[in-house]
Amino acid sequence: MSDKPPSMQSLIAFEATARLGSMTAAAEEERTTQPAISQRIRALEELLGLPLFDRQGSRLNLTTQGERFYREIAPNLKGIREACEQLTHHGNRPSPSIVIAAGSGFTHLWLLPRLPALKRAFPDFTFKLAPIDRVDDPEMQAADIAIRFGPYVPQDKGRLVASEAVFPICSPDYAKERGLSAVLTASDLPHLSLLHQDIKDPRWLDWAQWCRHAGLGLTPGDDVFAYRNYALLLNAALAHQGVALGWSILVEDYLASGQLVALGPQVTREDYGYWLSVKHHRSTVIEPISDWLINAVRR
Template sequence: MDWDKLRIFHAVADAGSLTAAGDTLHLSQSAVSRQIRALEESLDTTLFHRHARGLILTEQGELLHDATSAMSRRLEAASARIRDSEEEVFGELRVTTTTGFGSLWLAPRLPKLYEKYPDLKIDLMLEERVLDLPMREADLAIRMKEPSQADLIRKRLMTVRMRLYATPEYIEERGLPETLADLSRHRLICQQMGAAQVSAGATLVHELMTQKIPSTLTVNNYFGVLQATLANLGIGVLPNYVIEDFPRIVRVLPDVESAEVPVFLAYPEELRQSKRISAFRDFVIDELAIQRRQGAERN
């Protein structure tokens, strides 16, 4: 199969039009069209449905696009490894983690990493869906459970627990609950029960909801829960790593917490020698060590 035709097919499939693909590839629309027709003839199949709004992959086109996507990810990985210098850290690093950890813990600390490695290009993908690292959907992941995929290097970073927190202003106005039953006089702020989250957090929220709480605010991510808690709206259910950066927030009902949630950093075996991976991994480990020391000093 002609590699050049496959490259053009992949660009057309991603763009959804011959013109847009041509702009990306610096080719004319007619040149792109000829290459696609030639590829379809060589495979004796139709790869796209044509209509006024653009191009849609046929079933056969979807199969070929899956293959070219895998090829593209592998080529990107090879290119990244070739570009990695023995002494320097530069280039793109695609990092995936949860919305809460990425927005509340990781992103605020990234200036330190960029200060040390100004030529680094980080693509931070925040979502609850577990991306496929061996298939190169991302280079590195920080996950709230141990990865199950094979051929991954993994390191346990820490454990997290979901706990109850409120501001001093809220407590002064509404009082400090001393028992779970006291929550019936407070507003609870938590993640939506149906939102993607670790099971330990969902279990704790379910238990709290049995207390006949009269008013709640549910949000689909911990960033929203934190902001509402800081606005003195109620008692928030939050992962304990968040609170390290907000020492004024008071823990409520210290005996109430979720089960432990392990946090793992993982990346593909083939990226073991990547300087970018090593730099990011060491940065996260160092920042966690600083956080633990600061927490111990406060206590």
């Protein structure tokens, strides 16, 4: 036998002919001609130095060596063929798209920075982030995964992502300039610029509500500047313009980097937090992604 390996064409021609019992049938399957199949098999026999088919009579039968050779190569060729078909099918199929809806603050401050890691963990999917602040928005209801802030709602069958924890935050420079200690007191508030998000949503604490929950016994005065969204409010705090209320999961990266500092006291409300619910329960596609998001928060 020659040291040169047989060509794939010759192996395929032999396998198809042996399986179908006819060079003509093999030619139809491989979309070529019967003489081409015959030529490829002849080349394989010459390379191996032995006949693979008994060509006596009208039927085409495998020789003993041909039968053994067929049993050896047929499973391997089948495996190669199936692998190619799966790869082609997968390559032509668009990646499944997963829509994750959450409040704009959570989307921009927590989800977006972690989107690259999510894509690395699930490379076969594409992800669309939908920043939606109203829980009754139809897009929130239609999302594959929805992360809502507020009290626990039993009918949503939500899983707790993070409990509510709210505390004052400001830049280190602002804290130093105003001489703020680790915990704010009622006497501190009248001398601070309080940054407030201008939303009419009872789920979120404003400064007046936070003061009541913190037991400070003082409602802030008129020096309350309102911002349209939470990202703008944080930018103002980063720019040393005042003190904002920080939800721990939204500001954790800024605290870790030292760009913002946390002040006390911390306020929590029973059953309030971020809740994750899915459109299709027990989905083998969605559940691993949901688990990844919850574990990422807890890490």
